[in-house]
Amino acid sequence: MNVETVFIVIAVHNRKESTKSFLNCLRRQICSGFKAVVVDDGSTDGTQEMLEQEFPEVVCLKGNGYLWWTGATNLGVQYALAQGAELIVTLNNDVVIKEDYIQKLVEAHQLHPKALIGSLNLTQGEPPRLLYSGIISHNPWTAKYVKRGRLLEPYGGEFNGLMPTYSLPGRGVLISRAVFDKIGLFDEKHLRHYAADYDFSLRAAEAGFELLVNMDNPVFSPYEPERAGGKKQSASAFIKSFFSFRSSNYLPVSLRYNFRHHPHKWYFPVFALLDIGRKIISFKRAK
Numbered sequence: 001m002n003v004e005t006v007f008i009v010i011a012v013h014n015r016k017e018s019t020k021s022f023l024n025c026l027r028r029q030i031c032s033g034f035k036a037v038v039v040d041d042g043s044t045d046g047t048q049e050m051l052e053q054e055f056p057e058v059v060c061l062k063g064n065g066y067l068w069w070t071g072a073t074n075l076g077v078q079y080a081l082a083q084g085a086e087l088i089v090t091l092n093n094d095v096v097i098k099e100d101y102i103q104k105l106v107e108a109h110q111l112h113p114k115a116l117i118g119s120l121n122l123t124q125g126e127p128p129r130l131l132y133s134g135i136i137s138h139n140p141w142t143a144k145y146v147k148r149g150r151l152l153e154p155y156g157g158e159f160n161g162l163m164p165t166y167s168l169p170g171r172g173v174l175i176s177r178a179v180f181d182k183i184g185l186f187d188e189k190h191l192r193h194y195a196a197d198y199d200f201s202l203r204a205a206e207a208g209f210e211l212l213v214n215m216d217n218p219v220f221s222p223y224e225p226e227r228a229g230g231k232k233q234s235a236s237a238f239i240k241s242f243f244s245f246r247s248s249n250y251l252p253v254s255l256r257y258n259f260r261h262h263p264h265k266w267y268f269p270v271f272a273l274l275d276i277g278r279k280i281i282s283f284k285r286a287k
Helices: 016-027 047-054 069-081 101-112 177-183 196-206 234-243 250-261 265-286
Strands: 006-012 035-041 058-064 087-091 115-123 130-132 162-164 174-175 208-219
Touching: 006 016, 006 069, 016 115, 035 047, 035 069, 035 087, 035 174, 035 177, 047 058, 058 069, 058 177, 069 196, 087 101, 087 177, 101 115, 101 174, 101 177, 101 208, 115 196, 162 174, 177 196, 196 208
Parallel strands: 006 035, 006 087, 035 058, 115 208
Antiparallel strands: 087 174, 115 130, 115 174, 162 208
């Protein structure tokens, strides 16, 4: 695989220091030749100037501030494909990756050229917390994160290598050109900020592509308690989250995504009510 046909796409909005730290991680990769594309969607904290002055090798595309994650990622993907990309890696700007991260992704692709390759996701710090290691069902009601008994001994433990999953988040996933050619881009019309990554992976699986998680190739994310069960969130903020598209609880997105992928459409009205109830119960337990 020619690494020069690998493009890293990162959607950003402010968080200049996080972007700088992540791009330095890319500079430390043991393989070279890949291209980084940052889509700056209306940052106001000097991100654009920092990119121009400190990272001239990075391609920077500008958004109008209303692209959100999905539109910004699509803009980067479209640019990469037009430049001849064969492999595209979507990554967040707040993660930390090891020096061999890109190389391991490419090696995994060479073993499974018809698969989307995702990443084990751990928190930064010691000991790391497990954020994502695969999902055992794509049913929105029964989906659960895979529990790996010895996962952190060290990160792979007895569960190393490439593991199958039913869906993938966009925080560290390699996607081949063939996938975009067959199913199109992320759904920015209906899923502007949340769920578009999971939706994309499920559509890819339905089109015949395999979904795998590389247990030996983690991305490290900051630990945010308010995103891990509702901690530090007031009741009023929780209620408002159902009506804000900036939240993963936003009802139009949640209902559309779950209806699209729920295996039993006739049961969906009951499921929708149960799903809201489940979120309320989870919030109360977190308090």
